[in-house]
Amino acid sequence: MSFFPASLETLIDKFASLPGIGRKSAQRLAFHVLALPDEEARSFADAIVDAKTHVHTCRICQNLTEDEICSICASDRRDKGTICVVSEPRDVLSIERGREYNGTYHVLHGVLSPMNHVGPDDIRIKELLNRIASEDVEEVIMATNPDTEGEATAMYISRLLKPFQLKVTRLAYGIPVGSNLEFADDATLNRAIEGRTEMF
């Protein structure tokens, strides 16, 4: 049953096709867009086309960029000997937010997931291997998510990296800073005990 004009229905459908947006939310968003001034609605539409046209992946690290090489790979203040392997572009943002890490990144654009038919050729592993073969890399930090798929992906890639004889590390597991032992789950607590460090 459709009581909305066709072009409005189409817009609602488009919003509803986005992840995490149900039919009701899509309606609300479409009504909001309809209520925008003409110019703003058009600039929303332009933003979609612009991003789609200008954004592509960095030739080196596969992160999103508008240039051939992203700002991190292009910077001469970053340590090119360390590569932090993450699954998504947003993970780069998370690590950069800490202002601690000074190496470069490699964005896989996914994780291995046999259930979803994502195999090694579907994510940017080949590009990582080419990079390690041609650049002077000392350490690769596996920073995929600490879940089953992220774990398996880190394991898979670390095996591929073995022949290169470089340092391959994994992000530390443990209790989050500022959290409460009471609410930590068993797996995390066990990992925190296993990975305990000497205080002096």
Add this chain to the structure above:
Amino acid sequence: MSFFPASLETLIDKFASLPGIGRKSAQRLAFHVLALPDEEARSFADAIVDAKTHVHTCRICQNLTEDEICSICASDRRDKGTICVVSEPRDVLSIERGREYNGTYHVLHGVLSPMNHVGPDDIRIKELLNRIASEDVEEVIMATNPDTEGEATAMYISRLLKPFQLKVTRLAYGIPVGSNLEFADDATLNRAIEGRTEMF
């Protein structure tokens, strides 16, 4: 801090400006759009411009339509003597879904809300009065939401309608069908008792 390309940041900003979409969700939506095939991303953008260009309000009932007069006002199977006054276009959808009501609608596009500086001239009350003055209307059903603002709006309009000497009704209050008395709030239960009807 921005580590995303400018055009991607712009797109994230656009999504984040939508109601109920936070920064993180906006990122997720923008990444989703980036991952769409070119054609689909463009058709999303087109849908925004199309809806904005083609959708306007019905000359008679102020509901959204692509034509001069909406399909309900244009239909000769609807009872033109009854007008159901709702605040938003989506409310028309809700009532139509019941397949019971056969009259026409009038969409106010808002409710009176002194807190948000929405006065009688900001919603389509004038259009309703013109319509009642020129058409042969027998009954006006006030179907604004049963909240403070919807209530006040219904009250305000019903007073304006008094001189026209027609039947002005309000949607019934009571316990929702299929619900449980245990979970009904006091106000609703009181209204349900006040509005009780004879069974035989």
